[in-house]
Each structure stands twice: as structure tokens, then as C-alpha cells.
Amino acid sequence: MSALDHIRKLHLPDGARILDVGGGSSVLVDALLRENTSWSITVLDISQSALDHAQTRLGSLAKRVTWVAADITQWIANDPVDLWHDRALLHFLADASDRATYANTLRTALKPGGIALIASFSLNGPEKCSNLPVHRYDAQGMLATLGSGIILKDHWLMHHHTPSDKVQEFQFCLFQRV
Numbered sequence: 001m002s003a004l005d006h007i008r009k010l011h012l013p014d015g016a017r018i019l020d021v022g023g024g025s026s027v028l029v030d031a032l033l034r035e036n037t038s039w040s041i042t043v044l045d046i047s048q049s050a051l052d053h054a055q056t057r058l059g060s061l062a063k064r065v066t067w068v069a070a071d072i073t074q075w076i077a078n079d080p081v082d083l084w085h086d087r088a089l090l091h092f093l094a095d096a097s098d099r100a101t102y103a104n105t106l107r108t109a110l111k112p113g114g115i116a117l118i119a120s121f122s123l124n125g126p127e128k129c130s131n132l133p134v135h136r137y138d139a140q141g142m143l144a145t146l147g148s149g150i151i152l153k154d155h156w157l158m159h160h161h162t163p164s165d166k167v168q169e170f171q172f173c174l175f176q177r178v
């Protein structure tokens with residue numbers, strides 16, 4: 001199942017606010033724009049060039065997205081969102097203090113009842129991503145990282161095949177802010 005398939009199952013309402021952190025090099029934004037024109041979508045990434053590339057790809061549709069070039073560990077959330085999506089950003093946060101900041105930012109950024117869909121390398125996943133060391137998770141580990149006020153609703157493993165046909169095991173978790 002794709003990220004969009006998982007998001008469809010959430011039945012987000014018209015006007016929902018969605019934040020894709022580390023989404024600069026992802027085409028999820030394209031799919032979200034097609035899925036519901038009333039959704040308000042923000043893509044945050046530390047890489048300005050990834051955001052530039054996405055905006056060029058989307059052309060005039062890029063105007064419908066809020067683009068934020070920021071380090072998630074430095075960013076201050078202001079407009080609470082219905083959905084926080086993160087595929088393969090959290091596992092880059094190797095320092096415990098950065099993970100604690102991420103968790104605080106997520107809690108602030110999510111509306112009460114809001115959902116976080118987060119995927120990282122699993123405990124069986126690679127030890128590095130883009131040549132950088134990663135912090136790997138199982139569902140309980142990710143829940144412990146996010147801390148209080150967040151409940152785990154669902155979790156599953158996914159095997160991703162890279163273009164060079166390596167298999168990377170991802171841990172997906174669905175959380176809700178209480």
C-alpha cells in the first residue's frame with residue numbers, strides 16, 4: 001500500500017491540514033493535491049534544493065502548497081494540523097535531544113485527535129541512510145520517543161525494494177494525539 005492508500009483510510013475531512021515533514025524529495029504532495037483540492041498541504045524539508053525541485057515539478061500547482069525550508073528540530077509549529085506525515089526523516093535524528101525536540105514539535109503541531117503517520121527504518125533495517133547513521137525503531141520504541149499525550153493506533157512493517165534491489169525494512173506507525 002502506498003502512503004496515499006494509508007491516508008485515504010483516515011477519511012480526512014474537507015479542509016484538512018496536512019504536514020509532510022522531510023517531504024521535499026517525495027511525490028506524495030502531488031498525490032495529495034490530486035486527492036482533495038480542499039486540503040491545505042505543507043511540505044517541510046531542510047533541503048531547499050529538494051523543495052525547489054518539487055516546485056518545479058508541480059509547476060502552477062505548487063502555489064497550492066506551503067513550502068517550508070527548515071530543520072524540523074529548529075522549526076516552531078503555529079497552525080495545528082490534522083495529519084503529520086513523515087517517511088524516513090525521524091530515523092536521521094541520531095541525538096536524543098533532537099528526537100525529544102521532534103516529539104515536542106509534533107505534539108504542538110497536531111490538533112487534539114490529530115494523526116501522525118511515521119515510517120522509519122525498523123530494528124532490522126539498514127544502519128545507514130544516505131550514508132548517515134540512523135536511529136532505528138520498533139513501534140514501542142517510536143511511541144516511547146514521542147512521549148506522553150500520544151497513543152499508538154496501529155503499526156506494521158513494510159519491505160522497500162531499492163532501485164539496486166536491496167530490501168529495506170521500514171516500521172510504520174499510526175499515532176493519535178489525545
Ligand SMILES: C[S@@+](CC[C@H](N)C(=O)[O-])C[C@H]1O[C@@H](n2cnc3c(N)ncnc32)[C@H](O)[C@@H]1O
Nearest residue numbers: 022023024025026045046047071072087088089
Ligand atoms: C530519505 S529522504 C525521504 C524523503 C521522503 N519523505 C520520501 O519518503 O521519499 C529524507 C528527507 O528528510 C529531509 N531531512 C533530513 N533531516 C531533516 C531535518 N532535520 N529537518 C527537515 N528535513 C530533514 C532530507 O532533506 C530528505 O528530503
